[in-house]
Structure formats: structure tokens, C-alpha cells
Amino acid sequence: MPLPSESSRLRSALDDRVLGQPDAVQAVVDGYVRWKAGLAGIDKPVAAFLMLGPTGVGKTLTVESLAEILHGDARMLIKIHCAEYRHSHEIARLVGAPPGYIGHKETQPRLSQRRLQEAQSKSCPLVIILFDEIEKAHPDLWDLLLGVLDKGDLHLGDGSSADLRQSMVFLTSNVGAREAAGAIGYCPERSQNAESAARRLFSPEFRNRLTAQLTYQPLSESQVRSITDLELRRCSARVRQTRGVGLAFRESVVNCVLEDCQTPSSSTDQSVATYGARPIRRTIERxxxxxxxxxxxxxxxxxxxxxxxxxxxxxxxxxxxxxx
Ligand SMILES: Nc1ncnc2c1ncn2[C@@H]1O[C@H](COP(=O)(O)OP(=O)(O)OP(=O)(O)O)[C@@H](O)[C@H]1O
Ligand SMILES: [Mg+2]
Structure with missing residues (x-):
């Protein structure tokens, strides 16, 4: 039976990259399995996930990792920064301007049927698309998103539409995250904060069209430690591959990196408590x-x-x- 082994391969490849978020990872794998079995992607996108949670806990990483595993390159992911579409006139950059408008012919929309095709690889026709920080989008973009979630149709400026039925759609939002900031360690009330903030912000009409809402948890200290270890091993593999230099880390290296990350610097607060695992990479670079x-x-x-x-x-x- 090819399906169970394929799903467990995807699960373990995601688990190798995204630590400490097992429920979110499982939901993504389940979405993939339903598509692979031909049971999803018929009259709407394969899956649509709303990802909630504080900063630096693996939301974008999950989506990038999925694109990398399925298509061999994380850059195959289509990433839309909704903060760039706060105003109604900016939406033409995303879906194209209506005929007759200045720039109708010259501007290449960020999203089009051709763009979707480019995001498919020989090994996998599933398009992975991420709308980041959706709470910042103009209401017109919300309307477009509703069309996507409802029928898998994205209405383009020229009156045509792009077919997103062979796409897995991810929407991220940091709503409720301010309350969660400062948390290291699992804390159920904080995830409830994110969920109730999402209920206030996103209409039932929108939430009902989602496959699932994935609430990412703040990372525990031991998860942060494991992520540091993972990033160090990654760096070591890169240096060996590109320069033929081997690195062996003593136990004290992880402590040293974490100590540096967890001490807020005087001018800018770079601490893990505020930015999740985000500062680890930068500290290792430095x-x-x-x-x-x-x-x-x-x-x-x-x-x-x-x-x-x-x-x-x-x-x-x-x-x-x-x-x-
Ligand atoms: N769960 C995790 N497992 C492994 N690495 C992680 C995890 N979470 C964060 N990281 C590290 O932190 C970096 C930033 O994480 P990511 O981009 O996923 O944050 P995010 O949750 O999308 O935050 P934001 O809401 O600010 O966009 C990753 O590239 C990775 O190095
Ligand atoms: Mg992100």
C-alpha cells in the first residue's frame, strides 16, 4: 500500500524540520493524503489552513518545508505578503488591473494561472500557496480569498479566474499573539487567546470555509534547545559540503548560543521569549x-x-x- 508509507515519509520529513508542533504537522499531512487519494481538490482547494500563534514558532517554516519536500525547493512556494495589499488600489498588483486601466497590459499580476503552473514541479502538481499576515489585507482581498476558499476560483483583474483547486492554501495571522509573547513553555490559555482573537476578527463565513485552524504553541525551553542543535547541525553540513571543513560541537556551544539569544540586547530586544526561535539562526550566523x-x-x-x-x-x- 503506497499511501501509508508516503504519508509517514512526509510526516517524518516535516518532523525533522518543524519541531514541537505535532498537531499542525499532522493536519498538513492529512490534507496531503486526502489529495493524493483523489478525495480533495475537486470543487475547492485541497485544503485551507488558518495558522495562528506567536512569532517564530514554525508557521512559515511548516509551509516552506512542505514546498521543499514536495517540490525539492522551498522557493517553489507562492508567498503573498498581505501587508503589501492594505489599500484597494494595490490589489491590482496581485491579480492584475481591469482592462482599460493604466498598466493593464504592462503589469504582470503576482497571481495568475501561469504563476500557479510555475509552482508545480515534475514530481508533484500540488501548488503550495501562503497568504502571510492576512489580518493586514484590504477587505477587497478578503472577498477574493472567500472566492478561493469557496470554489477554488481566484477572480483576476481581467475578468478571468485562476483555478486553485490543485492548491493547498495556508493563511497566517498573528492575532492574539501579543498576549502570547513572552511565553516559553506550553500554556493553554495563550492558545485560547489566539483562538478567541481569531473568532473576533474572522467572520464565521470565512472560518466555516477553512479545513482547520492550526494553533501553534509557544516553544518550550527543551524545544528551543533542540532547534539550536538542529540549526548547528545544518550549518555544519553546509560547511562540510561547500568547504570540506568538519565541525564538532561541544555541549557548551548550545548553551552559549542560547545564553546569547536569551539576553535581550540593550537597543533591540532579540530574545527568544519575544521572537520564538527566530533569533537562533541570527545568533549562529554571528x-x-x-x-x-x-x-x-x-x-x-x-x-x-x-x-x-x-x-x-x-x-x-x-x-x-x-x-x-
Ligand atoms: N517549530 C520550529 N522548529 C524548528 N525551527 C523553528 C521552529 N519555529 C521556528 N523555527 C526557527 O525560527 C525561524 C522562524 O520561524 P518561522 O518563520 O516559521 O516563524 P513564524 O511562526 O512564521 O513567525 P511569524 O509569525 O513572525 O511569521 C525558522 O526559520 C527556524 O529557523
Ligand atoms: Mg511567518
Missing amino acids: LLELPLAHMILDGRIGPGDEIEVGGKNRALTFHRRRGV
């Missing part, structure tokens, strides 16, 4: 990748070297163990 880049350019390390990385006093230390 504490690990930048010194490595200098060492590579100066010729101090090169192909065949094995570098042991440790952490001391919020800085990383580098020792060459073996070179050729």
Missing part, C-alpha cells in the same frame, strides 16, 4: 558563521580540517583537531 568565514578567507582553515567548537563566556572557541 557567533559561528562569521568567525568561520574569516578563518576560511584568511586561509587559517581549509578542506580536510576538523574544527572543535566550544563555548566560553558567551563566545565560541575554535580548535583545529586535524588538518591535511
Whole structure:
């Protein structure tokens, strides 16, 4: 039976990338399985998920990871930043201007049937599309979205429509997230905040057309630790692949990175408590990748070297163990 193994492969590939959000990941896998079995995508999109939760907890990462797994490249994802469409006149940039309007011929709409086709790969015809921060969109865009959720039809400026029935649609919103900010650790009341804020903001008409509402949880300290470990391993794999340099991390490295992330800097607050796992990547770039880049350019390390990385006093230390 190919389906169960395919769904468990997708599940485990997503689990490798998105930590600590098992319910959201399972809902996405279920949507994929229904499409693969031919039971979804007939008279509306394959699935439409509203993703709620605080910043930096894996909402966009889930969608990017899905595109990467299905199409081999996260950039196959169509990402629409709704904040760019706060005003009615801006929507022409998204779906094209009506005939007769200035720029009707010249402007290429961000969304069109052709654009949807470009988001399909040889290995998978399922289009992954993300509308980020929908609460910032102009009401006209909401109307367009309702048409998408209802029939899988996106009405374009020239009067035609684009067919989104072979698409999985993701909508993200940070509503209710302010109350959740500052949370490390699971806290059920905070997810209820996001859900009740969503009930206030999104009409029943809209919510009834969703496949599911996925509420992302604030990350626990041990999840943040695992994400740091994952990001370090990713960096290490990149350095080995591109420069032939091996990195071995001592236990102290994760502590050092986390300590740095969790200490709010005086001018800008970069802390994990405020930005979820978002600062981890930037801290690794600064504490690990930048010194490595200098060492590579100066010729101090090169192909065949094995570098042991440790952490001391919020800085990383580098020792060459073996070179050729
Ligand atoms: N659950 C997670 N598992 C692994 N890495 C994570 C997770 N959450 C966040 N990250 C890390 O933080 C980065 C930012 O996460 P992401 O873009 O998914 O945030 P978001 O939830 O979409 O936030 P926002 O609401 O601000 O858009 C990711 O690229 C990844 O490095
Ligand atoms: Mg996001």
C-alpha cells in the first residue's frame, strides 16, 4: 500500500524540520493524503489552513518545508505578503488591473494561472500557496480569498479566474499573539487567546470555509534547545559540503548560543521569549558563521580540517583537531 508509507515519509520529513508542533504537522499531512487519494481538490482547494500563534514558532517554516519536500525547493512556494495589499488600489498588483486601466497590459499580476503552473514541479502538481499576515489585507482581498476558499476560483483583474483547486492554501495571522509573547513553555490559555482573537476578527463565513485552524504553541525551553542543535547541525553540513571543513560541537556551544539569544540586547530586544526561535539562526550566523568565514578567507582553515567548537563566556572557541 503506497499511501501509508508516503504519508509517514512526509510526516517524518516535516518532523525533522518543524519541531514541537505535532498537531499542525499532522493536519498538513492529512490534507496531503486526502489529495493524493483523489478525495480533495475537486470543487475547492485541497485544503485551507488558518495558522495562528506567536512569532517564530514554525508557521512559515511548516509551509516552506512542505514546498521543499514536495517540490525539492522551498522557493517553489507562492508567498503573498498581505501587508503589501492594505489599500484597494494595490490589489491590482496581485491579480492584475481591469482592462482599460493604466498598466493593464504592462503589469504582470503576482497571481495568475501561469504563476500557479510555475509552482508545480515534475514530481508533484500540488501548488503550495501562503497568504502571510492576512489580518493586514484590504477587505477587497478578503472577498477574493472567500472566492478561493469557496470554489477554488481566484477572480483576476481581467475578468478571468485562476483555478486553485490543485492548491493547498495556508493563511497566517498573528492575532492574539501579543498576549502570547513572552511565553516559553506550553500554556493553554495563550492558545485560547489566539483562538478567541481569531473568532473576533474572522467572520464565521470565512472560518466555516477553512479545513482547520492550526494553533501553534509557544516553544518550550527543551524545544528551543533542540532547534539550536538542529540549526548547528545544518550549518555544519553546509560547511562540510561547500568547504570540506568538519565541525564538532561541544555541549557548551548550545548553551552559549542560547545564553546569547536569551539576553535581550540593550537597543533591540532579540530574545527568544519575544521572537520564538527566530533569533537562533541570527545568533549562529554571528557567533559561528562569521568567525568561520574569516578563518576560511584568511586561509587559517581549509578542506580536510576538523574544527572543535566550544563555548566560553558567551563566545565560541575554535580548535583545529586535524588538518591535511
Ligand atoms: N517549530 C520550529 N522548529 C524548528 N525551527 C523553528 C521552529 N519555529 C521556528 N523555527 C526557527 O525560527 C525561524 C522562524 O520561524 P518561522 O518563520 O516559521 O516563524 P513564524 O511562526 O512564521 O513567525 P511569524 O509569525 O513572525 O511569521 C525558522 O526559520 C527556524 O529557523
Ligand atoms: Mg511567518
